[in-house]
Amino acid sequence: MPAPVRRFLPDLIDQITPGDVFDLTLPIEQAADGYRAMGERRAIRVLLTF
Structure with missing residues (x-):
């Protein structure tokens, strides 16, 4: 049964x-x-802003 994520x-x-x-x-x-930062393990997740 799927999780009710949308709720x-x-x-x-x-x-x-x-x-x-x-x-x-x-x-x-x-x-x-x-x-590059993720490849070098200096970051796990990068947020790109506009």
């Missing part, structure tokens, strides 16, 4: 800050730097 997602989204999920934030123009 809980709106409330959970409001409780999560990007710092809880992403450990590096970069502008989209620096996407290559984000991939």
Whole structure:
């Protein structure tokens, strides 16, 4: 049986800050730097902003 994700997602989204999920934030123009950081194990998840 699938999890009722859609029912809980709106409330959970409001409780999560990007710092809880992403450990590096970069502008989209620096996407290559984000991939490099993950490849070098300096970051696990990178948030790209517009």
